[in-house]
Amino acid sequence: MSVSIDDVRAAASRLDGRIRHTPVLRADDGVWFKLEHTQHAGSFKTRGMFNQILAAGALPAAGIVAASGGNAGLAAAYAARELGVRAEVFVPLTAPAVKVAKLGKLGAHVVQVGNEYAEAYEAALARASTTGALFCHAYDDPAMVAGNGTLGLDLLDQIPAGFDTVLVAVGGGGLIAGVLAALGPTHRVVAVEPSTASALHSALQAGAPVDVPVSGVAADSLGARRVGRIAFEMAAGIDSVLVDDQAIVDARRRLWDDYRLAVEHGTAAAFAALTSGAYAPAPGERVVVLLCGANTNPADLA
Template identity: 85%
Template structure:
C-alpha cells in the first residue's frame, strides 16, 4: 500500500516554498471559515501538488512532462512546467471547458484533446508518455502530488490558531482530500463532499475499494474522475472519513451564494464543498468549527453577473 504521511507533507512544504502562494482564509457571516485556495497560481490547489511532483522526481527527461486532466491538473502542470523551465503536454477531453483549454495554451503547454471523459484523456496520455519517455504527472493518485496538496492543511493550522474541528473537501479523484487527511488527521475531522452524479470516493467506500462510476453533472469537468485514487481510498478508510453527496441544484445554488454574498467566483466543483452546508447534507453540531475548502476558480463567470 502506498501511503502519504505528515512527514511527506512537511517535506513537500519545504520543497515548494516560494513557488506557490500561501492562500488566505476568510471568516464567513455564519462563522464558517473559507480557505481561499482558488486564488492559487493557475486557479486551483493542484499547483501545489504538481510543483512538488516535478521537483521530487529523480530527473526530468528532455521530453518534459505529460499530464491528463479535466482542466485543473493540466493548468497546474502547465504553470509548474513553465515556472520550472520544463516542456509540458496536456491531454484533456473534448468536453473540457473552453476557458480552461484557452488558458492551457497561454501557459505554454501543448494541448491534445481526446475522448469525452477524463479517463479517455488519461489513457491517451499514459501511452504518449511511454512512447516519448516524458515524465507522466498523475492528476491525483501520486504520493508527491498528494503530499504537495496537503501543504494547504499545514497553512490552515497556522492561519486559524484557535483551532477548527472539521474541513469540508470537494472530491473528484481524491488527491486533495488525501493530502488534507495526511496533514490534519487525527486532530481534525475531514469530510468528503461529492456530487451525486460523480461519486468515485463515496462508491469506493461502499464497495470496499475503488470502482468505476458513471460521471455526469455540472461539476464533472473538475470532479469527474471515473475511479477514486488508491491513495485517497486507503487514507479515507484509515481515517474513517465520511462522505456526503450533493445534487446539481445544490451545487449551482452554493456557487451563486458564494458570489452573491462574498463575491467569490468559483467553479461548480469547488462550490460542492459549500453545498454540503447550504443544502443540509452536512449539519455541523452545536459549536462545531468548520472550514470549507474553496479549491478552484477556473470557471466562466459570465453566468454569475
C-alpha cells in the same frame, strides 16, 4: 499506499517560494473559507504538481505529460513554465473552453481526446511511454498528494484558535488524501461529492475502488471515473456526503452573491454540503470549507 505528515512537511520545504499561502476568510455565520482558488493557475493542484515534478529530480528532455479535466493540466502547464520544461496536456473534448484556452496561454501543448478524463488519461499514458516524458498523475501519486496537503499546514497556521472539521470536494481524491495526511486524526475531514460523480463515496460503500458513471455540472473538475488508491486507503472511515447539481449551482451563486467569490462548480460542491443540509454541523462545531478552484467562466454569475 499512504502519505505521512513528514511527506507533507518535506513538500512544504520543497515548495517554499513557489506557491501562494492562500488566505482564509471568516464568513458571517462563523464558517471559515480557505481561498485556495486564488492559488497560482487557479487551484490547489499547483501545489501537488510542483511537488511531483520537483520530487522526480532530473527530468527527461521530453518534459512532462499530464491528463486532466482542466485544473491538473493548468497546474502542470504553470509549473512546467516556471521550471523551464516542456508540458503536454491531454484533456477531454468536454473540457471547458476557458481552461483549454488558458492551457495554451501557459505554453502547454494541448491534445483533446475522448469525452471523459479516463480517456484523456489513457492517451496521456501512451504518449509518455512513447516519448519518455515524465507522466504526472492528476491525483493518485504520493508526491502530488503530499504537495496538496501543504494547504492543511496553512490552515493550522492561519486559524490558531483551531477548527474541528474541513469540508473537501472530491474528484479523484488527491486533495482529500493530502488534507488527511496533513491534519491526521485530530480533525474531522468530510468528503463531498456530486451525486452524479461519486467515485469515493461508491468506493467506500463497495469496500474497494470501483468505476462509476460521471455526469453533472461539476464533472469537468470532479469527474474521475474511479477514485485513486491513495485516497481510498487514507479515507477509510471518514464521513462522506453527496450533493445534487441544483445544490451545487445554488452554493456557487451564493458564494458570489454574498462574498463575491467566483469559483467553479466543483469547488462549490464543498459549500453545498452546508447550504443543502447534506452536512449539518453540531452546535459550536468550527467548520472550514476548502474553496479549491476558480477556473470557470464567470459570465453566468453576473
